[in-house]
Amino acid sequence: MLQNGWKGLPQSPSAGHTSHPQTSCKNLTKQQFKVCYDQYFDSIRSYLYFRSGNAELSTDLAQEVFLKLWEKKGSFEARNLKGLLYKMANDLFISSIRREKVATKYLDRLKLDLYAENPEEVFQYQELKDQYEKALATLPEKQRVVYLMSRLEALTYKEIAARLGLSVKAVEKRMGQALGRLRKQLNDHA
Amino acid sequence: MRDQTPTELPDEQNLFKRLKPPFEQSGEELWDKLEKSLTANGDTVDSSQTPGSRRSLRRRFRLVAAAAILILAGLSLSFRFYTKTITCPKGQMMTISLPDGSTVTLNADSRLEYHPLWWWASRTAHLEGEAFFEVEKGSRFSIHSEIGTTNVLGTSFNISTRNSRYEVYCQTGKVEVVARQSGEKAILRPGMLAKLDTSLVVQEHVSAREATDWRAGYFSFKARPLKEILEEIARHYDISIKVEADRDMSAQFSAHFRFPVSPDSALMIIGANAGFQYIQESDQSFQLLPQNSPTLFPEKK
Numbered sequence: 493m494l495q496n497g498w499k500g501l502p503q504s505p506s507a508g509h510t511s512h513p514q515t516s517c518k519n520l521t522k523q524q525f526k527v528c529y530d531q532y533f534d535s536i537r538s539y540l541y542f543r544s545g546n547a548e549l550s551t552d553l554a555q556e557v558f559l560k561l562w563e564k565k566g567s568f569e570a571r572n573l574k575g576l577l578y579k580m581a582n583d584l585f586i587s588s589i590r591r592e593k594v595a596t597k598y599l600d601r602l603k604l605d606l607y608a609e610n611p612e613e614v615f616q617y618q619e620l621k622d623q624y625e626k627a628l629a630t631l632p633e634k635q636r637v638v639y640l641m642s643r644l645e646a647l648t649y650k651e652i653a654a655r656l657g658l659s660v661k662a663v664e665k666r667m668g669q670a671l672g673r674l675r676k677q678l679n680d681h682a
Numbered sequence: 683m684r685d686q687t688p689t690e691l692p693d694e695q696n697l698f699k700r701l702k703p704p705f706e707q708s709g710e711e712l713w714d715k716l717e718k719s720l721t722a723n724g725d726t727v728d729s730s731q732t733p734g735s736r737r738s739l740r741r742r743f744r745l746v747a748a749a750a751i752l753i754l755a756g757l758s759l760s761f762r763f764y765t766k767t768i769t770c771p772k773g774q775m776m777t778i779s780l781p782d783g784s785t786v787t788l789n790a791d792s793r794l795e796y797h798p799l800w801w802w803a804s805r806t807a808h809l810e811g812e813a814f815f816e817v818e819k820g821s822r823f824s825i826h827s828e829i830g831t832t833n834v835l836g837t838s839f840n841i842s843t844r845n846s847r848y849e850v851y852c853q854t855g856k857v858e859v860v861a862r863q864s865g866e867k868a869i870l871r872p873g874m875l876a877k878l879d880t881s882l883v884v885q886e887h888v889s890a891r892e893a894t895d896w897r898a899g900y901f902s903f904k905a906r907p908l909k910e911i912l913e914e915i916a917r918h919y920d921i922s923i924k925v926e927a928d929r930d931m932s933a934q935f936s937a938h939f940r941f942p943v944s945p946d947s948a949l950m951i952i953g954a955n956a957g958f959q960y961i962q963e964s965d966q967s968f969q970l971l972p973q974n975s976p977t978l979f980p981e982k983k
Contacts, residue, residue: 522720526713533709541703551705552751555716559747562720563740604701607821610835611858611869613700620697643698674691 529558532574535645535655536581542640543585543633545599553588557581578655599629602636604644627677635670638663706803707758719743719750761799768794770811773920775897780805784823787814789842789896790917812842814897817855830878831860839870840894844913848878851893891938899941901948905934908956915952919945924969929958 537554544550557580606621608614628636641652649663656663770776770788777787778794781801786794792811805823817823819836830848832841837855842848850859852870859868859876866882875888895902901918903911909931912923918941925931935955942948949960949968959971 522717525720529713529716530709533712537705537709538703541705547704547706550703551707551712555712555751556747558716559719559743563743603704605704607700607702608835610856611833612856617693617697617700620693621701624697643694644701644703671691678692 525558525562528561528573532577533558535574536577538645539578539637539641540581540585542602542637542644545602545629547603549588553581553584556584560584572654574655575657579657601625602628623678624674627674630677631670631673635666635673638666639670639674642667708802711802715750715754719746762797762803764797764799765795766798771920772917780807782820783818785816787897789813790920809841809843811844812840812896814838814840814853814894826862829862831862833858833860842893844910847910849893850876851888851890853890853894895938900938901941902938904936906936907932907934911935911937911952911956915945915948919948920966921945922967923949923960924963924967926970926972928972929970 533554536557537550540550540553541547557577560580561577601622602625604621604625606614606617608617628640631639638652638656641647641655642649647655649660649667652658653660653663768776768778768786768788770790770792772791775787775789777785779785780796781798782805784805788794789812792809792813794807794809794813796807805821806826807824808826810827815823815825815834816838817834817836821835823834823836825832825841827841827843827848829843829846830850832839832850834855834857837857838853839855839857840849840851840853842850848861850857850870852872852874854872857870859870859878859882860866861878861882864881868876868882868884870876870884873887873889875885875893877883877885891900892902892904901914903914908929912925912931915921916923933956935952937952937955939948939951942951945968946960946962953959960968961971962968
């Protein structure tokens with residue numbers, strides 16, 4: 493549904509021409525922007541979290557991604573919007589590391605919130621969650637991102653590939669590696 | 683052979699169904715703040731700008747975004763700590779709704795404190811007195827009192843904590859009770875009652891009658907010391923009841939009856955049970971007569 497809305501955007505005039513206020517079709521409406529935000533904000537923020545393990549940073553950067561998107565609104569092709577969003581998130585993430593050395597290379601554990609039906613379930617899954625949190629932190633970023641997009645966001649390999657700009661085979665390879673490592677980590681501590 | 687194909691890890695599917703990244707605010711909540719930055723800068727951006735001015739505009743974006751984030755941080759701090767206190771005075775009962783739709787019915791002389799603006803992030807409240815909770819399913823809901831804490835995830839239950847007593851009755855769902863001093867924990871199912879005395883004790887097959895009939899309009903005492911019975915009556919009617927020093931206040935009695943309209947009817951019923959007589963000294967104050975008092979029946983004033 494979103495793609496249809498975006499396909500209609502024409503290219504912006506080249507630099508140097510003044511734009512007339514009447515040609516408003518080149519400007520993204522706030523409604524279209526909100527639809528895009530509703531659809532992808534959580535995913536972008538999660539993606540940044542899977543990489544950094546820092547919830548505040550992920551939230552700040554995700555908002556910056558969408559601010560940037562709004563800023564660009566008239567001047568890009570919206571053919572692969574989700575790919576673009578992930579690329580922007582990646583670029584912002586890397587420059588934030590360089591700029592402020594915020595994200596540490598070494599993650600202690602990747603914290604996740606546990607939502608259970610009752611206190612017994614919490615008790616049942618708490619320890620397993622702890623093990624996974626530690627194990628996930630030991631995965632290389634590339635593997636961890638793909639794994640969590642699959643398990644937490646329940647995305648298909650095809651979808652993950654489209655978003656990250658990879659081939660499906662590449663996604664499969666990273667998943668296989670991630671599962672292998674996780675199995676080893678979890679078995680060692682079981 | 684199964685181990686070689688990348689199949690599931692231990693309990694993987696069940697676990698990840700129940701996990702989420704630990705973000706404090708949802709995308710929807712953050713939208714409002716983001717939207718303000720948009721109208722400030724987005725609408726006026728002209729794509730035909732020269733690269734130089736675009737850079738300065740970008741810098742301004744950064745400043746606005748940074749300022750917005752600072753304001754956000756300051757706001758969320760005040761959001762987090764803004765406290766609402768609901769006090770139910772003696773002689774009354776109150777029912778209130780919490781922001782997520784959960785309801786709380788407070789008994790006389792009870793107090794509930796919570797953070798309404800932070801409710802969506804974390805449902806935590808402080809209770810002194812007695813209240814019945816009906817909690818909407820959702821994230822963890824915690825009620826702290828001085829001696830104990832009760833944690834739930836969508837259920838209905840009664841907490842009674844007065845003086846050094848802490849009692850929790852689970853009506854539906856499941857409830858976890860924690861003794862604050864000793865750290866003892868207990869999980870209650872419907873019909874179970876937890877009492878915290880010197881240690882945490884759980885009783886099973888307790889009927890709703892005793893624990894929650896105050897909401898239905900009944901005084902309900904099961905083997906309660908006279909002291910507590912009289913205190914309960916005093917709270918309910920907002921009266922004072924004076925007792926002679928020689929009376930045994932720890933003697934236990936049971937009674938179950940509809941809230942009488944007037945306090946002296948209540949005292950009459952309890953008096954018949956417990957063997958005391960009393961006089962009404964004024965509208966709001968009563969006096970129990972000494973054990974061996976000659977007066978047979980008190981006169982209504």
